[in-house]
Amino acid sequence: MDLANNVFLEGNTIAIIDRRKLPREEVRVVCRNYEEVARAIEDMVVQGAGDIAVTAGFGLYLASLDGNRDSIRKAAERLKATRPTGFHLAALMDRLLGIAESEKGPPRSAVLAFLQDVMKRQRALSEATGMHAEKLLAGGDTILTHCFPGPALLFMLKAARDNGKDIKVICTETRPYLQGARLTAWSVSLLGLDTTLITDNMAAHMMSIRKVSKVFTAADRIAMDGSAANKVGTLQLAICARYFAIPFYILGYGGPDRKTKTGEDIPIEQRDPREVLEFMGVPISGPEVKALYPAFDVTPRELISAIVTGKGIITFE
Numbered sequence: 001m002d003l004a005n006n007v008f009l010e011g012n013t014i015a016i017i018d019r020r021k022l023p024r025e026e027v028r029v030v031c032r033n034y035e036e037v038a039r040a041i042e043d044m045v046v047q048g049a050g051d052i053a054v055t056a057g058f059g060l061y062l063a064s065l066d067g068n069r070d071s072i073r074k075a076a077e078r079l080k081a082t083r084p085t086g087f088h089l090a091a092l093m094d095r096l097l098g099i100a101e102s103e104k105g106p107p108r109s110a111v112l113a114f115l116q117d118v119m120k121r122q123r124a125l126s127e128a129t130g131m132h133a134e135k136l137l138a139g140g141d142t143i144l145t146h147c148f149p150g151p152a153l154l155f156m157l158k159a160a161r162d163n164g165k166d167i168k169v170i171c172t173e174t175r176p177y178l179q180g181a182r183l184t185a186w187s188v189s190l191l192g193l194d195t196t197l198i199t200d201n202m203a204a205h206m207m208s209i210r211k212v213s214k215v216f217t218a219a220d221r222i223a224m225d226g227s228a229a230n231k232v233g234t235l236q237l238a239i240c241a242r243y244f245a246i247p248f249y250i251l252g253y254g255g256p257d258r259k260t261k262t263g264e265d266i267p268i269e270q271r272d273p274r275e276v277l278e279f280m281g282v283p284i285s286g287p288e289v290k291a292l293y294p295a296f297d298v299t300p301r302e303l304i305s306a307i308v309t310g311k312g313i314i315t316f317e
Contacts, residue, residue, distance in 0.1 A: 007046065007055050012065060014058045016040055019047045020177065023186040034059040034075040041082040044177055048150050049220045050122050050253065053088035056080075057115045060096050067106040072097065084267045085229055085296045086220035087257040092118065123151070128310035129253050130155025133216070134163070136249060136306070136313070141213045142168040144203060147231035148183040149218035152251045152308075156216075157191055168194040170212060174231060175200055176275045176293075203237055207244045215241045215248045219307075222256040226301030226316060227263025232294055238303035250299075252307040255314070263298040271295045 006017040010030070014037060018027040029045050031037045037059030040046060046055045056079040063075030076093045083089055099114055100107035129152035137143070137160045145153065160167045169188045174180035181197055189195040198206060206212050215237055219228035228234075228250050241248040260266060273291035277283060285291075307314040 006051065007058060009058070012062070014055075014062060016045050016055060018045050019179075019183060020044055022182050031059070031062070034063040034079060037062065038078050038082050041079070047177070047179055047183065048148050049086040049088045049218070050126070050150060052083055052086065053092045054115065054119060054122065056082065056089050057092050057096055057111075057118065060093060060100075061108065061111050061115060064100055064106075064108045064111045067108070069101060072100045072107070083269060085269045087260065088220075088254075091257075125253055125310040126151040127155045129251055129308055130157075131159055132310070132313055133249065133251060133308040134159040136214065136247070136308070137165055137167055139165040139167075141165070142170060142211060144170045144172070144206065144212045144215045144237070145184055145188075146172045146180060146203075146215075146217045146234055146237055147174045148179040149216060149251050150253070152218070152253060153184070153216060154187055154191065156251075157188060157193060161191060161193065168196070170196045170198055170206060172198060172200050172203060172233065172237075174233070176279065179231070200233055204240045207240050207246055212241075212244075212246055215246060216251060217249075218251045218253070220296060221260060221266050222250070222252050222307060223260040223263050223266060224256050224258060225262045226256070226304060226307065226314075227266070227298050228252070228304060228307070229263070229266045229268070229296045229298045232297045235297040235299045235303075238299045242303050247305040248299075248303060249305055250307045252309045252314075255307070255309040255311070263300060266296075266298055268297070269295040 014031045016029045018029050021027045059079050063072050076097045080090045080093050099110050103110050133156040171180040171185040185195050185197045217230050217234050219230045221229045238248045271293040273293050276291035276293045
């Protein structure tokens with residue numbers, strides 16, 4: 001999954017490859033203004049914390065085209081509100097807003113130049129994180145993943161393959177948007193690795209019968225106390241991994257958010273319950289049934305074996 005091939009400029013519009021449609025078909029969603037970008041983010045057209053942040057950055061670029069600072073500020077607040085749990089988006093919006101307001105002339109060129117630099121640095125950070133994480137793998141490992149841990153996972157697995165390590169991967173499907181099935185399992189299989197898809201409720205069983213040797217997930221936000229927020233379902237994987245004495249690792253990319261002191265300070269996005277009550281747009285229960293959809297949960301540091309960043313491995317055990 002290469003961000004450069006999934007979100008790109010087309011004149012004065014932004015084209016996004018709809019990740020809800022992958023891998024069956026490649027569909028482009030074209031956004032003409034920041035509000036359309038915001039809705040695309042909210043509707044899960046783009047997924048993955050880093051990718052969401054850069055997509056929002058392109059939304060702010062669209063708002064900067066007319067040079068109106070008030071419009072840019074309004075756009076930044078709207079885009080920051082789309083996905084409140086991950087800190088990458090808000091941090092990038094604040095940085096871009098500062099650049100736009102510091103420019104004496106039209107800010108569009110400065111905003112775009114910074115965004116292009118961010119994309120280069122994001123790829124380098126992902127690769128460095130993957131290279132460090134590869135050191136945690138041994139030949140014969142079967143790792144379990146959840147949701148879409150981003151490009152660092154693919155860099156890690158490619159490096160392990162190139163170093164002659166025989167690695168198998170088990171991916172949870174990750175309801176209700178199936179990121180694990182559509183993005184992670186598909187991407188890993190394209191590397192030529194042995195890839196197995198399981199439903200979300202099979203993970204503990206796979207651990208209990210010793211089919212999992214290590215667990216790797218990403219995090220949308222890491223607090224300074226080592227707590228990590230990720231796609232809901234991550235916490236139960238960490239609890240099960242601890243019970244079965246299986247190492248649990250976080251691909252943490254840039255590391256903790258210095259403004260977030262503890263896991264309790266991480267806001268949990270509450271998404272539309274209809275996303276749980278439907279599957280691929282088809283209702284799966286009765287009309288009087290209610291649902292809940294907290295999109296993330298927080299795993300405490302005590303359940304995390306290590307956090308892998310672009311600078312190295314932070315161990316807790």
